[in-house]
Amino acid sequence: MDLTSRYMGLDLKNPLVASASPLTGELDSLRQLEDAGVAAIVLPSLFQEHIEAEARRYEALTEAGADSFPEALTYFPALSASHAGPERYLMLVRAAVEAVDLPIIGSLNGTTNEGWIDFAKQIEQAGAAGIELNVYFLPIDPAMSGRAVEQRYVEILTAVRAAVAIPVAVKVGPYFSAFGQMAQELDRAGADALVLFNRFYQPDIDLVGLRMVKDLELSRRNEIRLPLLWIGVLSGNIRASLAASTGVESAEEVLKYLLAGADAVMTTSALLRHGVQHVATLLSGVNAWLSARDIRSLDQVRGLLSRRKTRRTGALIRADYIEMLQEYDPQPIA
Numbered sequence: 001m002d003l004t005s006r007y008m009g010l011d012l013k014n015p016l017v018a019s020a021s022p023l024t025g026e027l028d029s030l031r032q033l034e035d036a037g038v039a040a041i042v043l044p045s046l047f048q049e050h051i052e053a054e055a056r057r058y059e060a061l062t063e064a065g066a067d068s069f070p071e072a073l074t075y076f077p078a079l080s081a082s083h084a085g086p087e088r089y090l091m092l093v094r095a096a097v098e099a100v101d102l103p104i105i106g107s108l109n110g111t112t113n114e115g116w117i118d119f120a121k122q123i124e125q126a127g128a129a130g131i132e133l134n135v136y137f138l139p140i141d142p143a144m145s146g147r148a149v150e151q152r153y154v155e156i157l158t159a160v161r162a163a164v165a166i167p168v169a170v171k172v173g174p175y176f177s178a179f180g181q182m183a184q185e186l187d188r189a190g191a192d193a194l195v196l197f198n199r200f201y202q203p204d205i206d207l208v209g210l211r212m213v214k215d216l217e218l219s220r221r222n223e224i225r226l227p228l229l230w231i232g233v234l235s236g237n238i239r240a241s242l243a244a245s246t247g248v249e250s251a252e253e254v255l256k257y258l259l260a261g262a263d264a265v266m267t268t269s270a271l272l273r274h275g276v277q278h279v280a281t282l283l284s285g286v287n288a289w290l291s292a293r294d295i296r297s298l299d300q301v302r303g304l305l306s307r308r309k310t311r312r313t314g315a316l317i318r319a320d321y322i323e324m325l326q327e328y329d330p331q332p333i334a
């Protein structure tokens, strides 16, 4: 079975990619992911806040040293390496590239296009095959316009794009008033791939302790529907490749994303829930489904149910919506 896929300019042996999580930050689990069959790995994010904190720490040390012990300056790189998130991250990139024979994608996570972007260059120099840019930005300032939010994404991407030659993917959330136009703008600004979608972590309320609760719930399979919708809409309509992220639990979700037009399908929650070996189960399920239909190559069906292939117009989508509401059959309450 030919499952080969091309994602963000990288040739992958299959479409399954391990998305950023603690599982991708340990060399042992990276090797296990490779053995189980993933085609590429996204490392956990390096956060803008950590890069900036390290820069401030370095500055403070430099100033103190300049005043009192100029010779101490020679120690700073060593100090930096032992504490810094950024230095450790580069060590992880280098070690990951050595440990597995798969494309390693570094992940940068930030919200503005200031100096930290230079770090993309260092991730490239450490051997990463690509960079995934996670713009996790919640526009809670009511004075901020939608246009300003969109502009911010484009500016960050433009800055990273200019800093590196390796492919750059952008992992975004779905909350834009016109996501199709946002996707096109990112495409024009040089995104090699879009990862749909970033999962926004929403707080809950503890009614006993009367406080906000922050906890991380793993995704469920019914969460594929929003990314599925947008991958289906965008497939074949933009240059950037498309990765589906969120809600993969079984081979069924992987297949649905591929039929909608995904070039790659990412997974984290299912691997945290079932273990790294689950990759093999996902892949064998995809193989079995294709074989049962006598399909020899994934590309024969990729995007088969995209909007472009099915020619679904906005009017048809609205007609479906109205029909669904009207035909809903309430079950009698027992």
Ligand SMILES: Cc1cc2nc3c(=O)[nH]c(=O)nc-3n(C[C@H](O)[C@H](O)[C@H](O)COP(=O)(O)O)c2cc1C
Residues within 6 Å of the ligand: 019, 020, 021, 022, 043, 044, 045, 046, 107, 109, 134, 171, 197, 198, 199, 216, 218, 219, 220, 245, 246, 247, 248, 266, 267, 268, 269, 270
């Ligand atoms: C424990 C945990 C840590 C994560 N860390 C990161 C991260 O560092 N950077 C990132 O972009 N996404 C991170 N994610 C999000 C995942 O990469 C993924 O986008 C999300 O879990 C949705 O995919 P899933 O439904 O397959 O889990 C993390 C998710 C979990 C559960």
